Amino acid sequence: xxxxxxxxxxxxxxxxxxxxxxxxxxxxxxxxxxxxxxxxxxxxxxxxxxxxxxxxxxxxxxxxxxxxxxxxxxxxxxxxxxxxxxxxxxxxxxxxxxxxxxxxxxxxxxxxxxxxxxxxxxxxxxxxxxxxxxxxxxxxxxxxxxxxxxxxxxxxxxxxxxxxxxxxxxxxxxxxxxxxxxxxxxxxxxxxxxxxxxxxxxxxxxxxxxxxxxxxxxxxxxxxxxxxxxxxxxxxxxxxxxxxxxxxxxxxxxxxxxxxxxxxxxxxxxxxxxxxxxxxxxxxxxxxxxxxxxxxxxxxxxxxxxxxxxxxxxxxxxxxxxxxxxxxxxxxxxxxxxxxxxxxxxxxxxxxxxxxxxxxxxxxxxxxxxxxxxxxxxxxxxxxxxxxxxxxxxxxxxxxxxxxxxxxxxxxxxxxxxxxxxxxxxxxxxxxxxxxxxxxxxxxxxxxxxxxxxxxxxxxxxxxxxxxxxxxxxxxxxxxxxxxxxxxxxxxxxxxxxxxxxxxxxxxxxxxxxxxxxxxxxxxxxxxxxxxxxxxxxxxxxxxxxxxxxxxxxxxxxxxxxxxxxxxxxxxxxxxxxxxxxxxxxxxxx
Amino acid sequence: xxxxxxxxxxxxxxxxxxxxxxxxxxxxxxxxxxxxxxxxxxxxxxxxxxxxxxxxxxxxxxxxxxxxxxxxxxxxxxxxxxxxxxxxxxxxxxxxxxxxxxxxxxxxxxxxxxxxxxxxxxxxxxxxxxxxxxxxxxxxxxxxxxxxxxxxxxxxxxxxxxxxxxxxxxxxxxxxxxxxx
Numbered sequence: 001x002x003x004x005x006x007x008x009x010x011x012x013x014x015x016x017x018x019x020x021x022x023x024x025x026x027x028x029x030x031x032x033x034x035x036x037x038x039x040x041x042x043x044x045x046x047x048x049x050x051x052x053x054x055x056x057x058x059x060x061x062x063x064x065x066x067x068x069x070x071x072x073x074x075x076x077x078x079x080x081x082x083x084x085x086x087x088x089x090x091x092x093x094x095x096x097x098x099x100x101x102x103x104x105x106x107x108x109x110x111x112x113x114x115x116x117x118x119x120x121x122x123x124x125x126x127x128x129x130x131x132x133x134x135x136x137x138x139x140x141x142x143x144x145x146x147x148x149x150x151x152x153x154x155x156x157x158x159x160x161x162x163x164x165x166x167x168x169x170x171x172x173x174x175x176x177x178x179x180x181x182x183x184x185x186x187x188x189x190x191x192x193x194x195x196x197x198x199x200x201x202x203x204x205x206x207x208x209x210x211x212x213x214x215x216x217x218x219x220x221x222x223x224x225x226x227x228x229x230x231x232x233x234x235x236x237x238x239x240x241x242x243x244x245x246x247x248x249x250x251x252x253x254x255x256x257x258x259x260x261x262x263x264x265x266x267x268x269x270x271x272x273x274x275x276x277x278x279x280x281x282x283x284x285x286x287x288x289x290x291x292x293x294x295x296x297x298x299x300x301x302x303x304x305x306x307x308x309x310x311x312x313x314x315x316x317x318x319x320x321x322x323x324x325x326x327x328x329x330x331x332x333x334x335x336x337x338x339x340x341x342x343x344x345x346x347x348x349x350x351x352x353x354x355x356x357x358x359x360x361x362x363x364x365x366x367x368x369x370x371x372x373x374x375x376x377x378x379x380x381x382x383x384x385x386x387x388x389x390x391x392x393x394x395x396x397x398x399x400x401x402x403x404x405x406x407x408x409x410x411x412x413x414x415x416x417x418x419x420x421x422x423x424x425x426x427x428x429x430x431x432x433x434x435x436x437x438x439x440x441x442x443x444x445x446x447x448x449x450x451x452x453x454x455x456x457x458x459x460x461x462x463x464x465x466x467x468x469x470x471x472x473x474x475x476x477x478x479x480x481x482x483x484x485x486x487x488x489x490x491x492x493x494x495x496x497x498x499x500x501x502x503x504x505x506x507x508x509x510x511x512x513x514x515x516x517x518x519x520x521x522x523x524x525x526x527x528x529x530x531x532x533x534x535x536x537x538x539x540x541x542x543x544x545x546x547x548x549x550x551x552x553x554x555x556x557x558x559x560x561x562x563x564x565x566x567x568x569x570x571x572x573x574x575x576x577x578x579x580x581x582x583x584x585x586x587x588x589x590x
Numbered sequence: 591x592x593x594x595x596x597x598x599x600x601x602x603x604x605x606x607x608x609x610x611x612x613x614x615x616x617x618x619x620x621x622x623x624x625x626x627x628x629x630x631x632x633x634x635x636x637x638x639x640x641x642x643x644x645x646x647x648x649x650x651x652x653x654x655x656x657x658x659x660x661x662x663x664x665x666x667x668x669x670x671x672x673x674x675x676x677x678x679x680x681x682x683x684x685x686x687x688x689x690x691x692x693x694x695x696x697x698x699x700x701x702x703x704x705x706x707x708x709x710x711x712x713x714x715x716x717x718x719x720x721x722x723x724x725x726x727x728x729x730x731x732x733x734x735x736x737x738x739x740x741x742x743x744x745x746x747x748x749x750x751x752x753x754x755x756x757x758x759x760x761x762x763x764x765x766x767x768x769x770x771x
Binding site: 319 | 594596618619622623626629630661664668671674
């Protein structure tokens, strides 16, 4: 007779076998048996958040900075509904997340019981898959499968809903290797024969005179090996390379072949190169609408190669000439091997082919599209991010962000040279992501510097998690670019809605320094450009959580910008492009 | 300038009809996953037929009649293929190689003369009378959608009182069956 243990204990056995070290959660009636069992499993540390959305974003930050799945544990009803934003966020940005929810006892399901909701129904569109467990003997196999689904193929969130009676019931635990997966698991991407596509791709690479590599979060999700291979491919081909928001860090931000980020707030050179190229190699990106601009004028003259692990990404928004559906790492290996094999002298012979293309790119670069008019009176947000970068680049720094102008300035002006150092909500654009994400990043990387570059509006959405940071001595730094506006909303209202700043100004903001003190952490404020450096140094010297209130220009806009309905080659470059006076000293070169 | 942070679509493409067949694990919620994918991504469902087809393997076959541009039809198949309980997805073109059938139960309540007329009308369709009284009859018709549409239209003035129709089901001609990959 096999050893029978409770459902709650089975859950922890699974977590132990899946080598889970941290879970982010919040207790409640329907998960009490699980919380009761927690004390018996010392290898698993529970981080108590202040809101279930915070648990989700913390688990996301944990996952994205560590490469391991994030695990969250919440109760039924409101616990589950509060997790929905984080699950959707993880779904959009392909973050592996395992969410365990409690549910009312089986016999009460469907009776509108206290704290009951249709969790699997609500989360069906925002998870890769979800399960309602009705038999304790299926619990271990479902949970193991949940981890597999979350972490394989294109990663994403999964949810397992466990009714309270199942947590109490005794059942058999099955180890992962003893699992007999009789059914086909629709998540395996077997080694595919795509030799033909690889060969065609290499031929295009050989022929191209105006190529560009357009890389995305898929490179980072594919693992550190993929990042190395990307660097090898880029140096082998000598091609210019640009990255999406999510892909930043896969290639060094300071490398001369890197054109910066592309898309709505991407650089002039990256977007023009995308528009004029004759060969586009998309590696792990998905032709998102923030990237393409006006779709029917998107890169009209190019052949397009698309490498993606998700078959449904192919031809979803943009039709491509060659599709290679496989893990980025494997495709890059094959491509590099094939180029070296077929054209041993490729990097030399190729230099001439693309010399005039590089000349054109250098001309675009001269526009210095990330430049801005600096000021001695007021802190420009771009200047603040640059200062922060200068003062932190010597150490291994992890950056998270909220959503809005500050996020774009961070993406433009903070240069990453390693993967998994940049955590931002791109697909869903979730304000309030950055603070809890920073908590997750700090838990996964206890000795590293973790900074949330924030906006004052976003950060207030999940501000309560400062309490979590204080409780667990997580010395995260919340660097708020405070312009008192929902800056991106204000910018769009200025440009698209005749400066009708409807409801985008926040009156009665809290005093962030006092707020920090109220939470038991450190508050610092910088008002003037000349005190910024000193204050940032002060922030970095504190080994406690800090809220840094950086008071910036209220009406600065984020440029460059592709206006709506326009193509890549019709960018707005901002005030300095509109012929306003620019003093030489005021022009900050990037 | 267009007043939106999103681009405006002005692409007009041809809409095609298409039959999609999906083999799924017959488990709780699977139909909701399939249908939710259609409603969530704005795809059309013109008709739907679903039943278990393999008791031992616990597999159901879902036949969906849908319409969309070529790109959308391709997306539907790829998105369906990503669902965990989906085993395989097939696209059946509406051509000579595909057999299509829809079944209908039709109840006609009328005078004797009109009932007689209705029966005559049905003659060119394959039908079975399932129930008959002096005032009424119930027919079972199995035919193409268009044929049933026609019949329903013609029976309406003759006292068609109730109509129940299945969605379309499909199968390829010849000895081959659909295999994925």
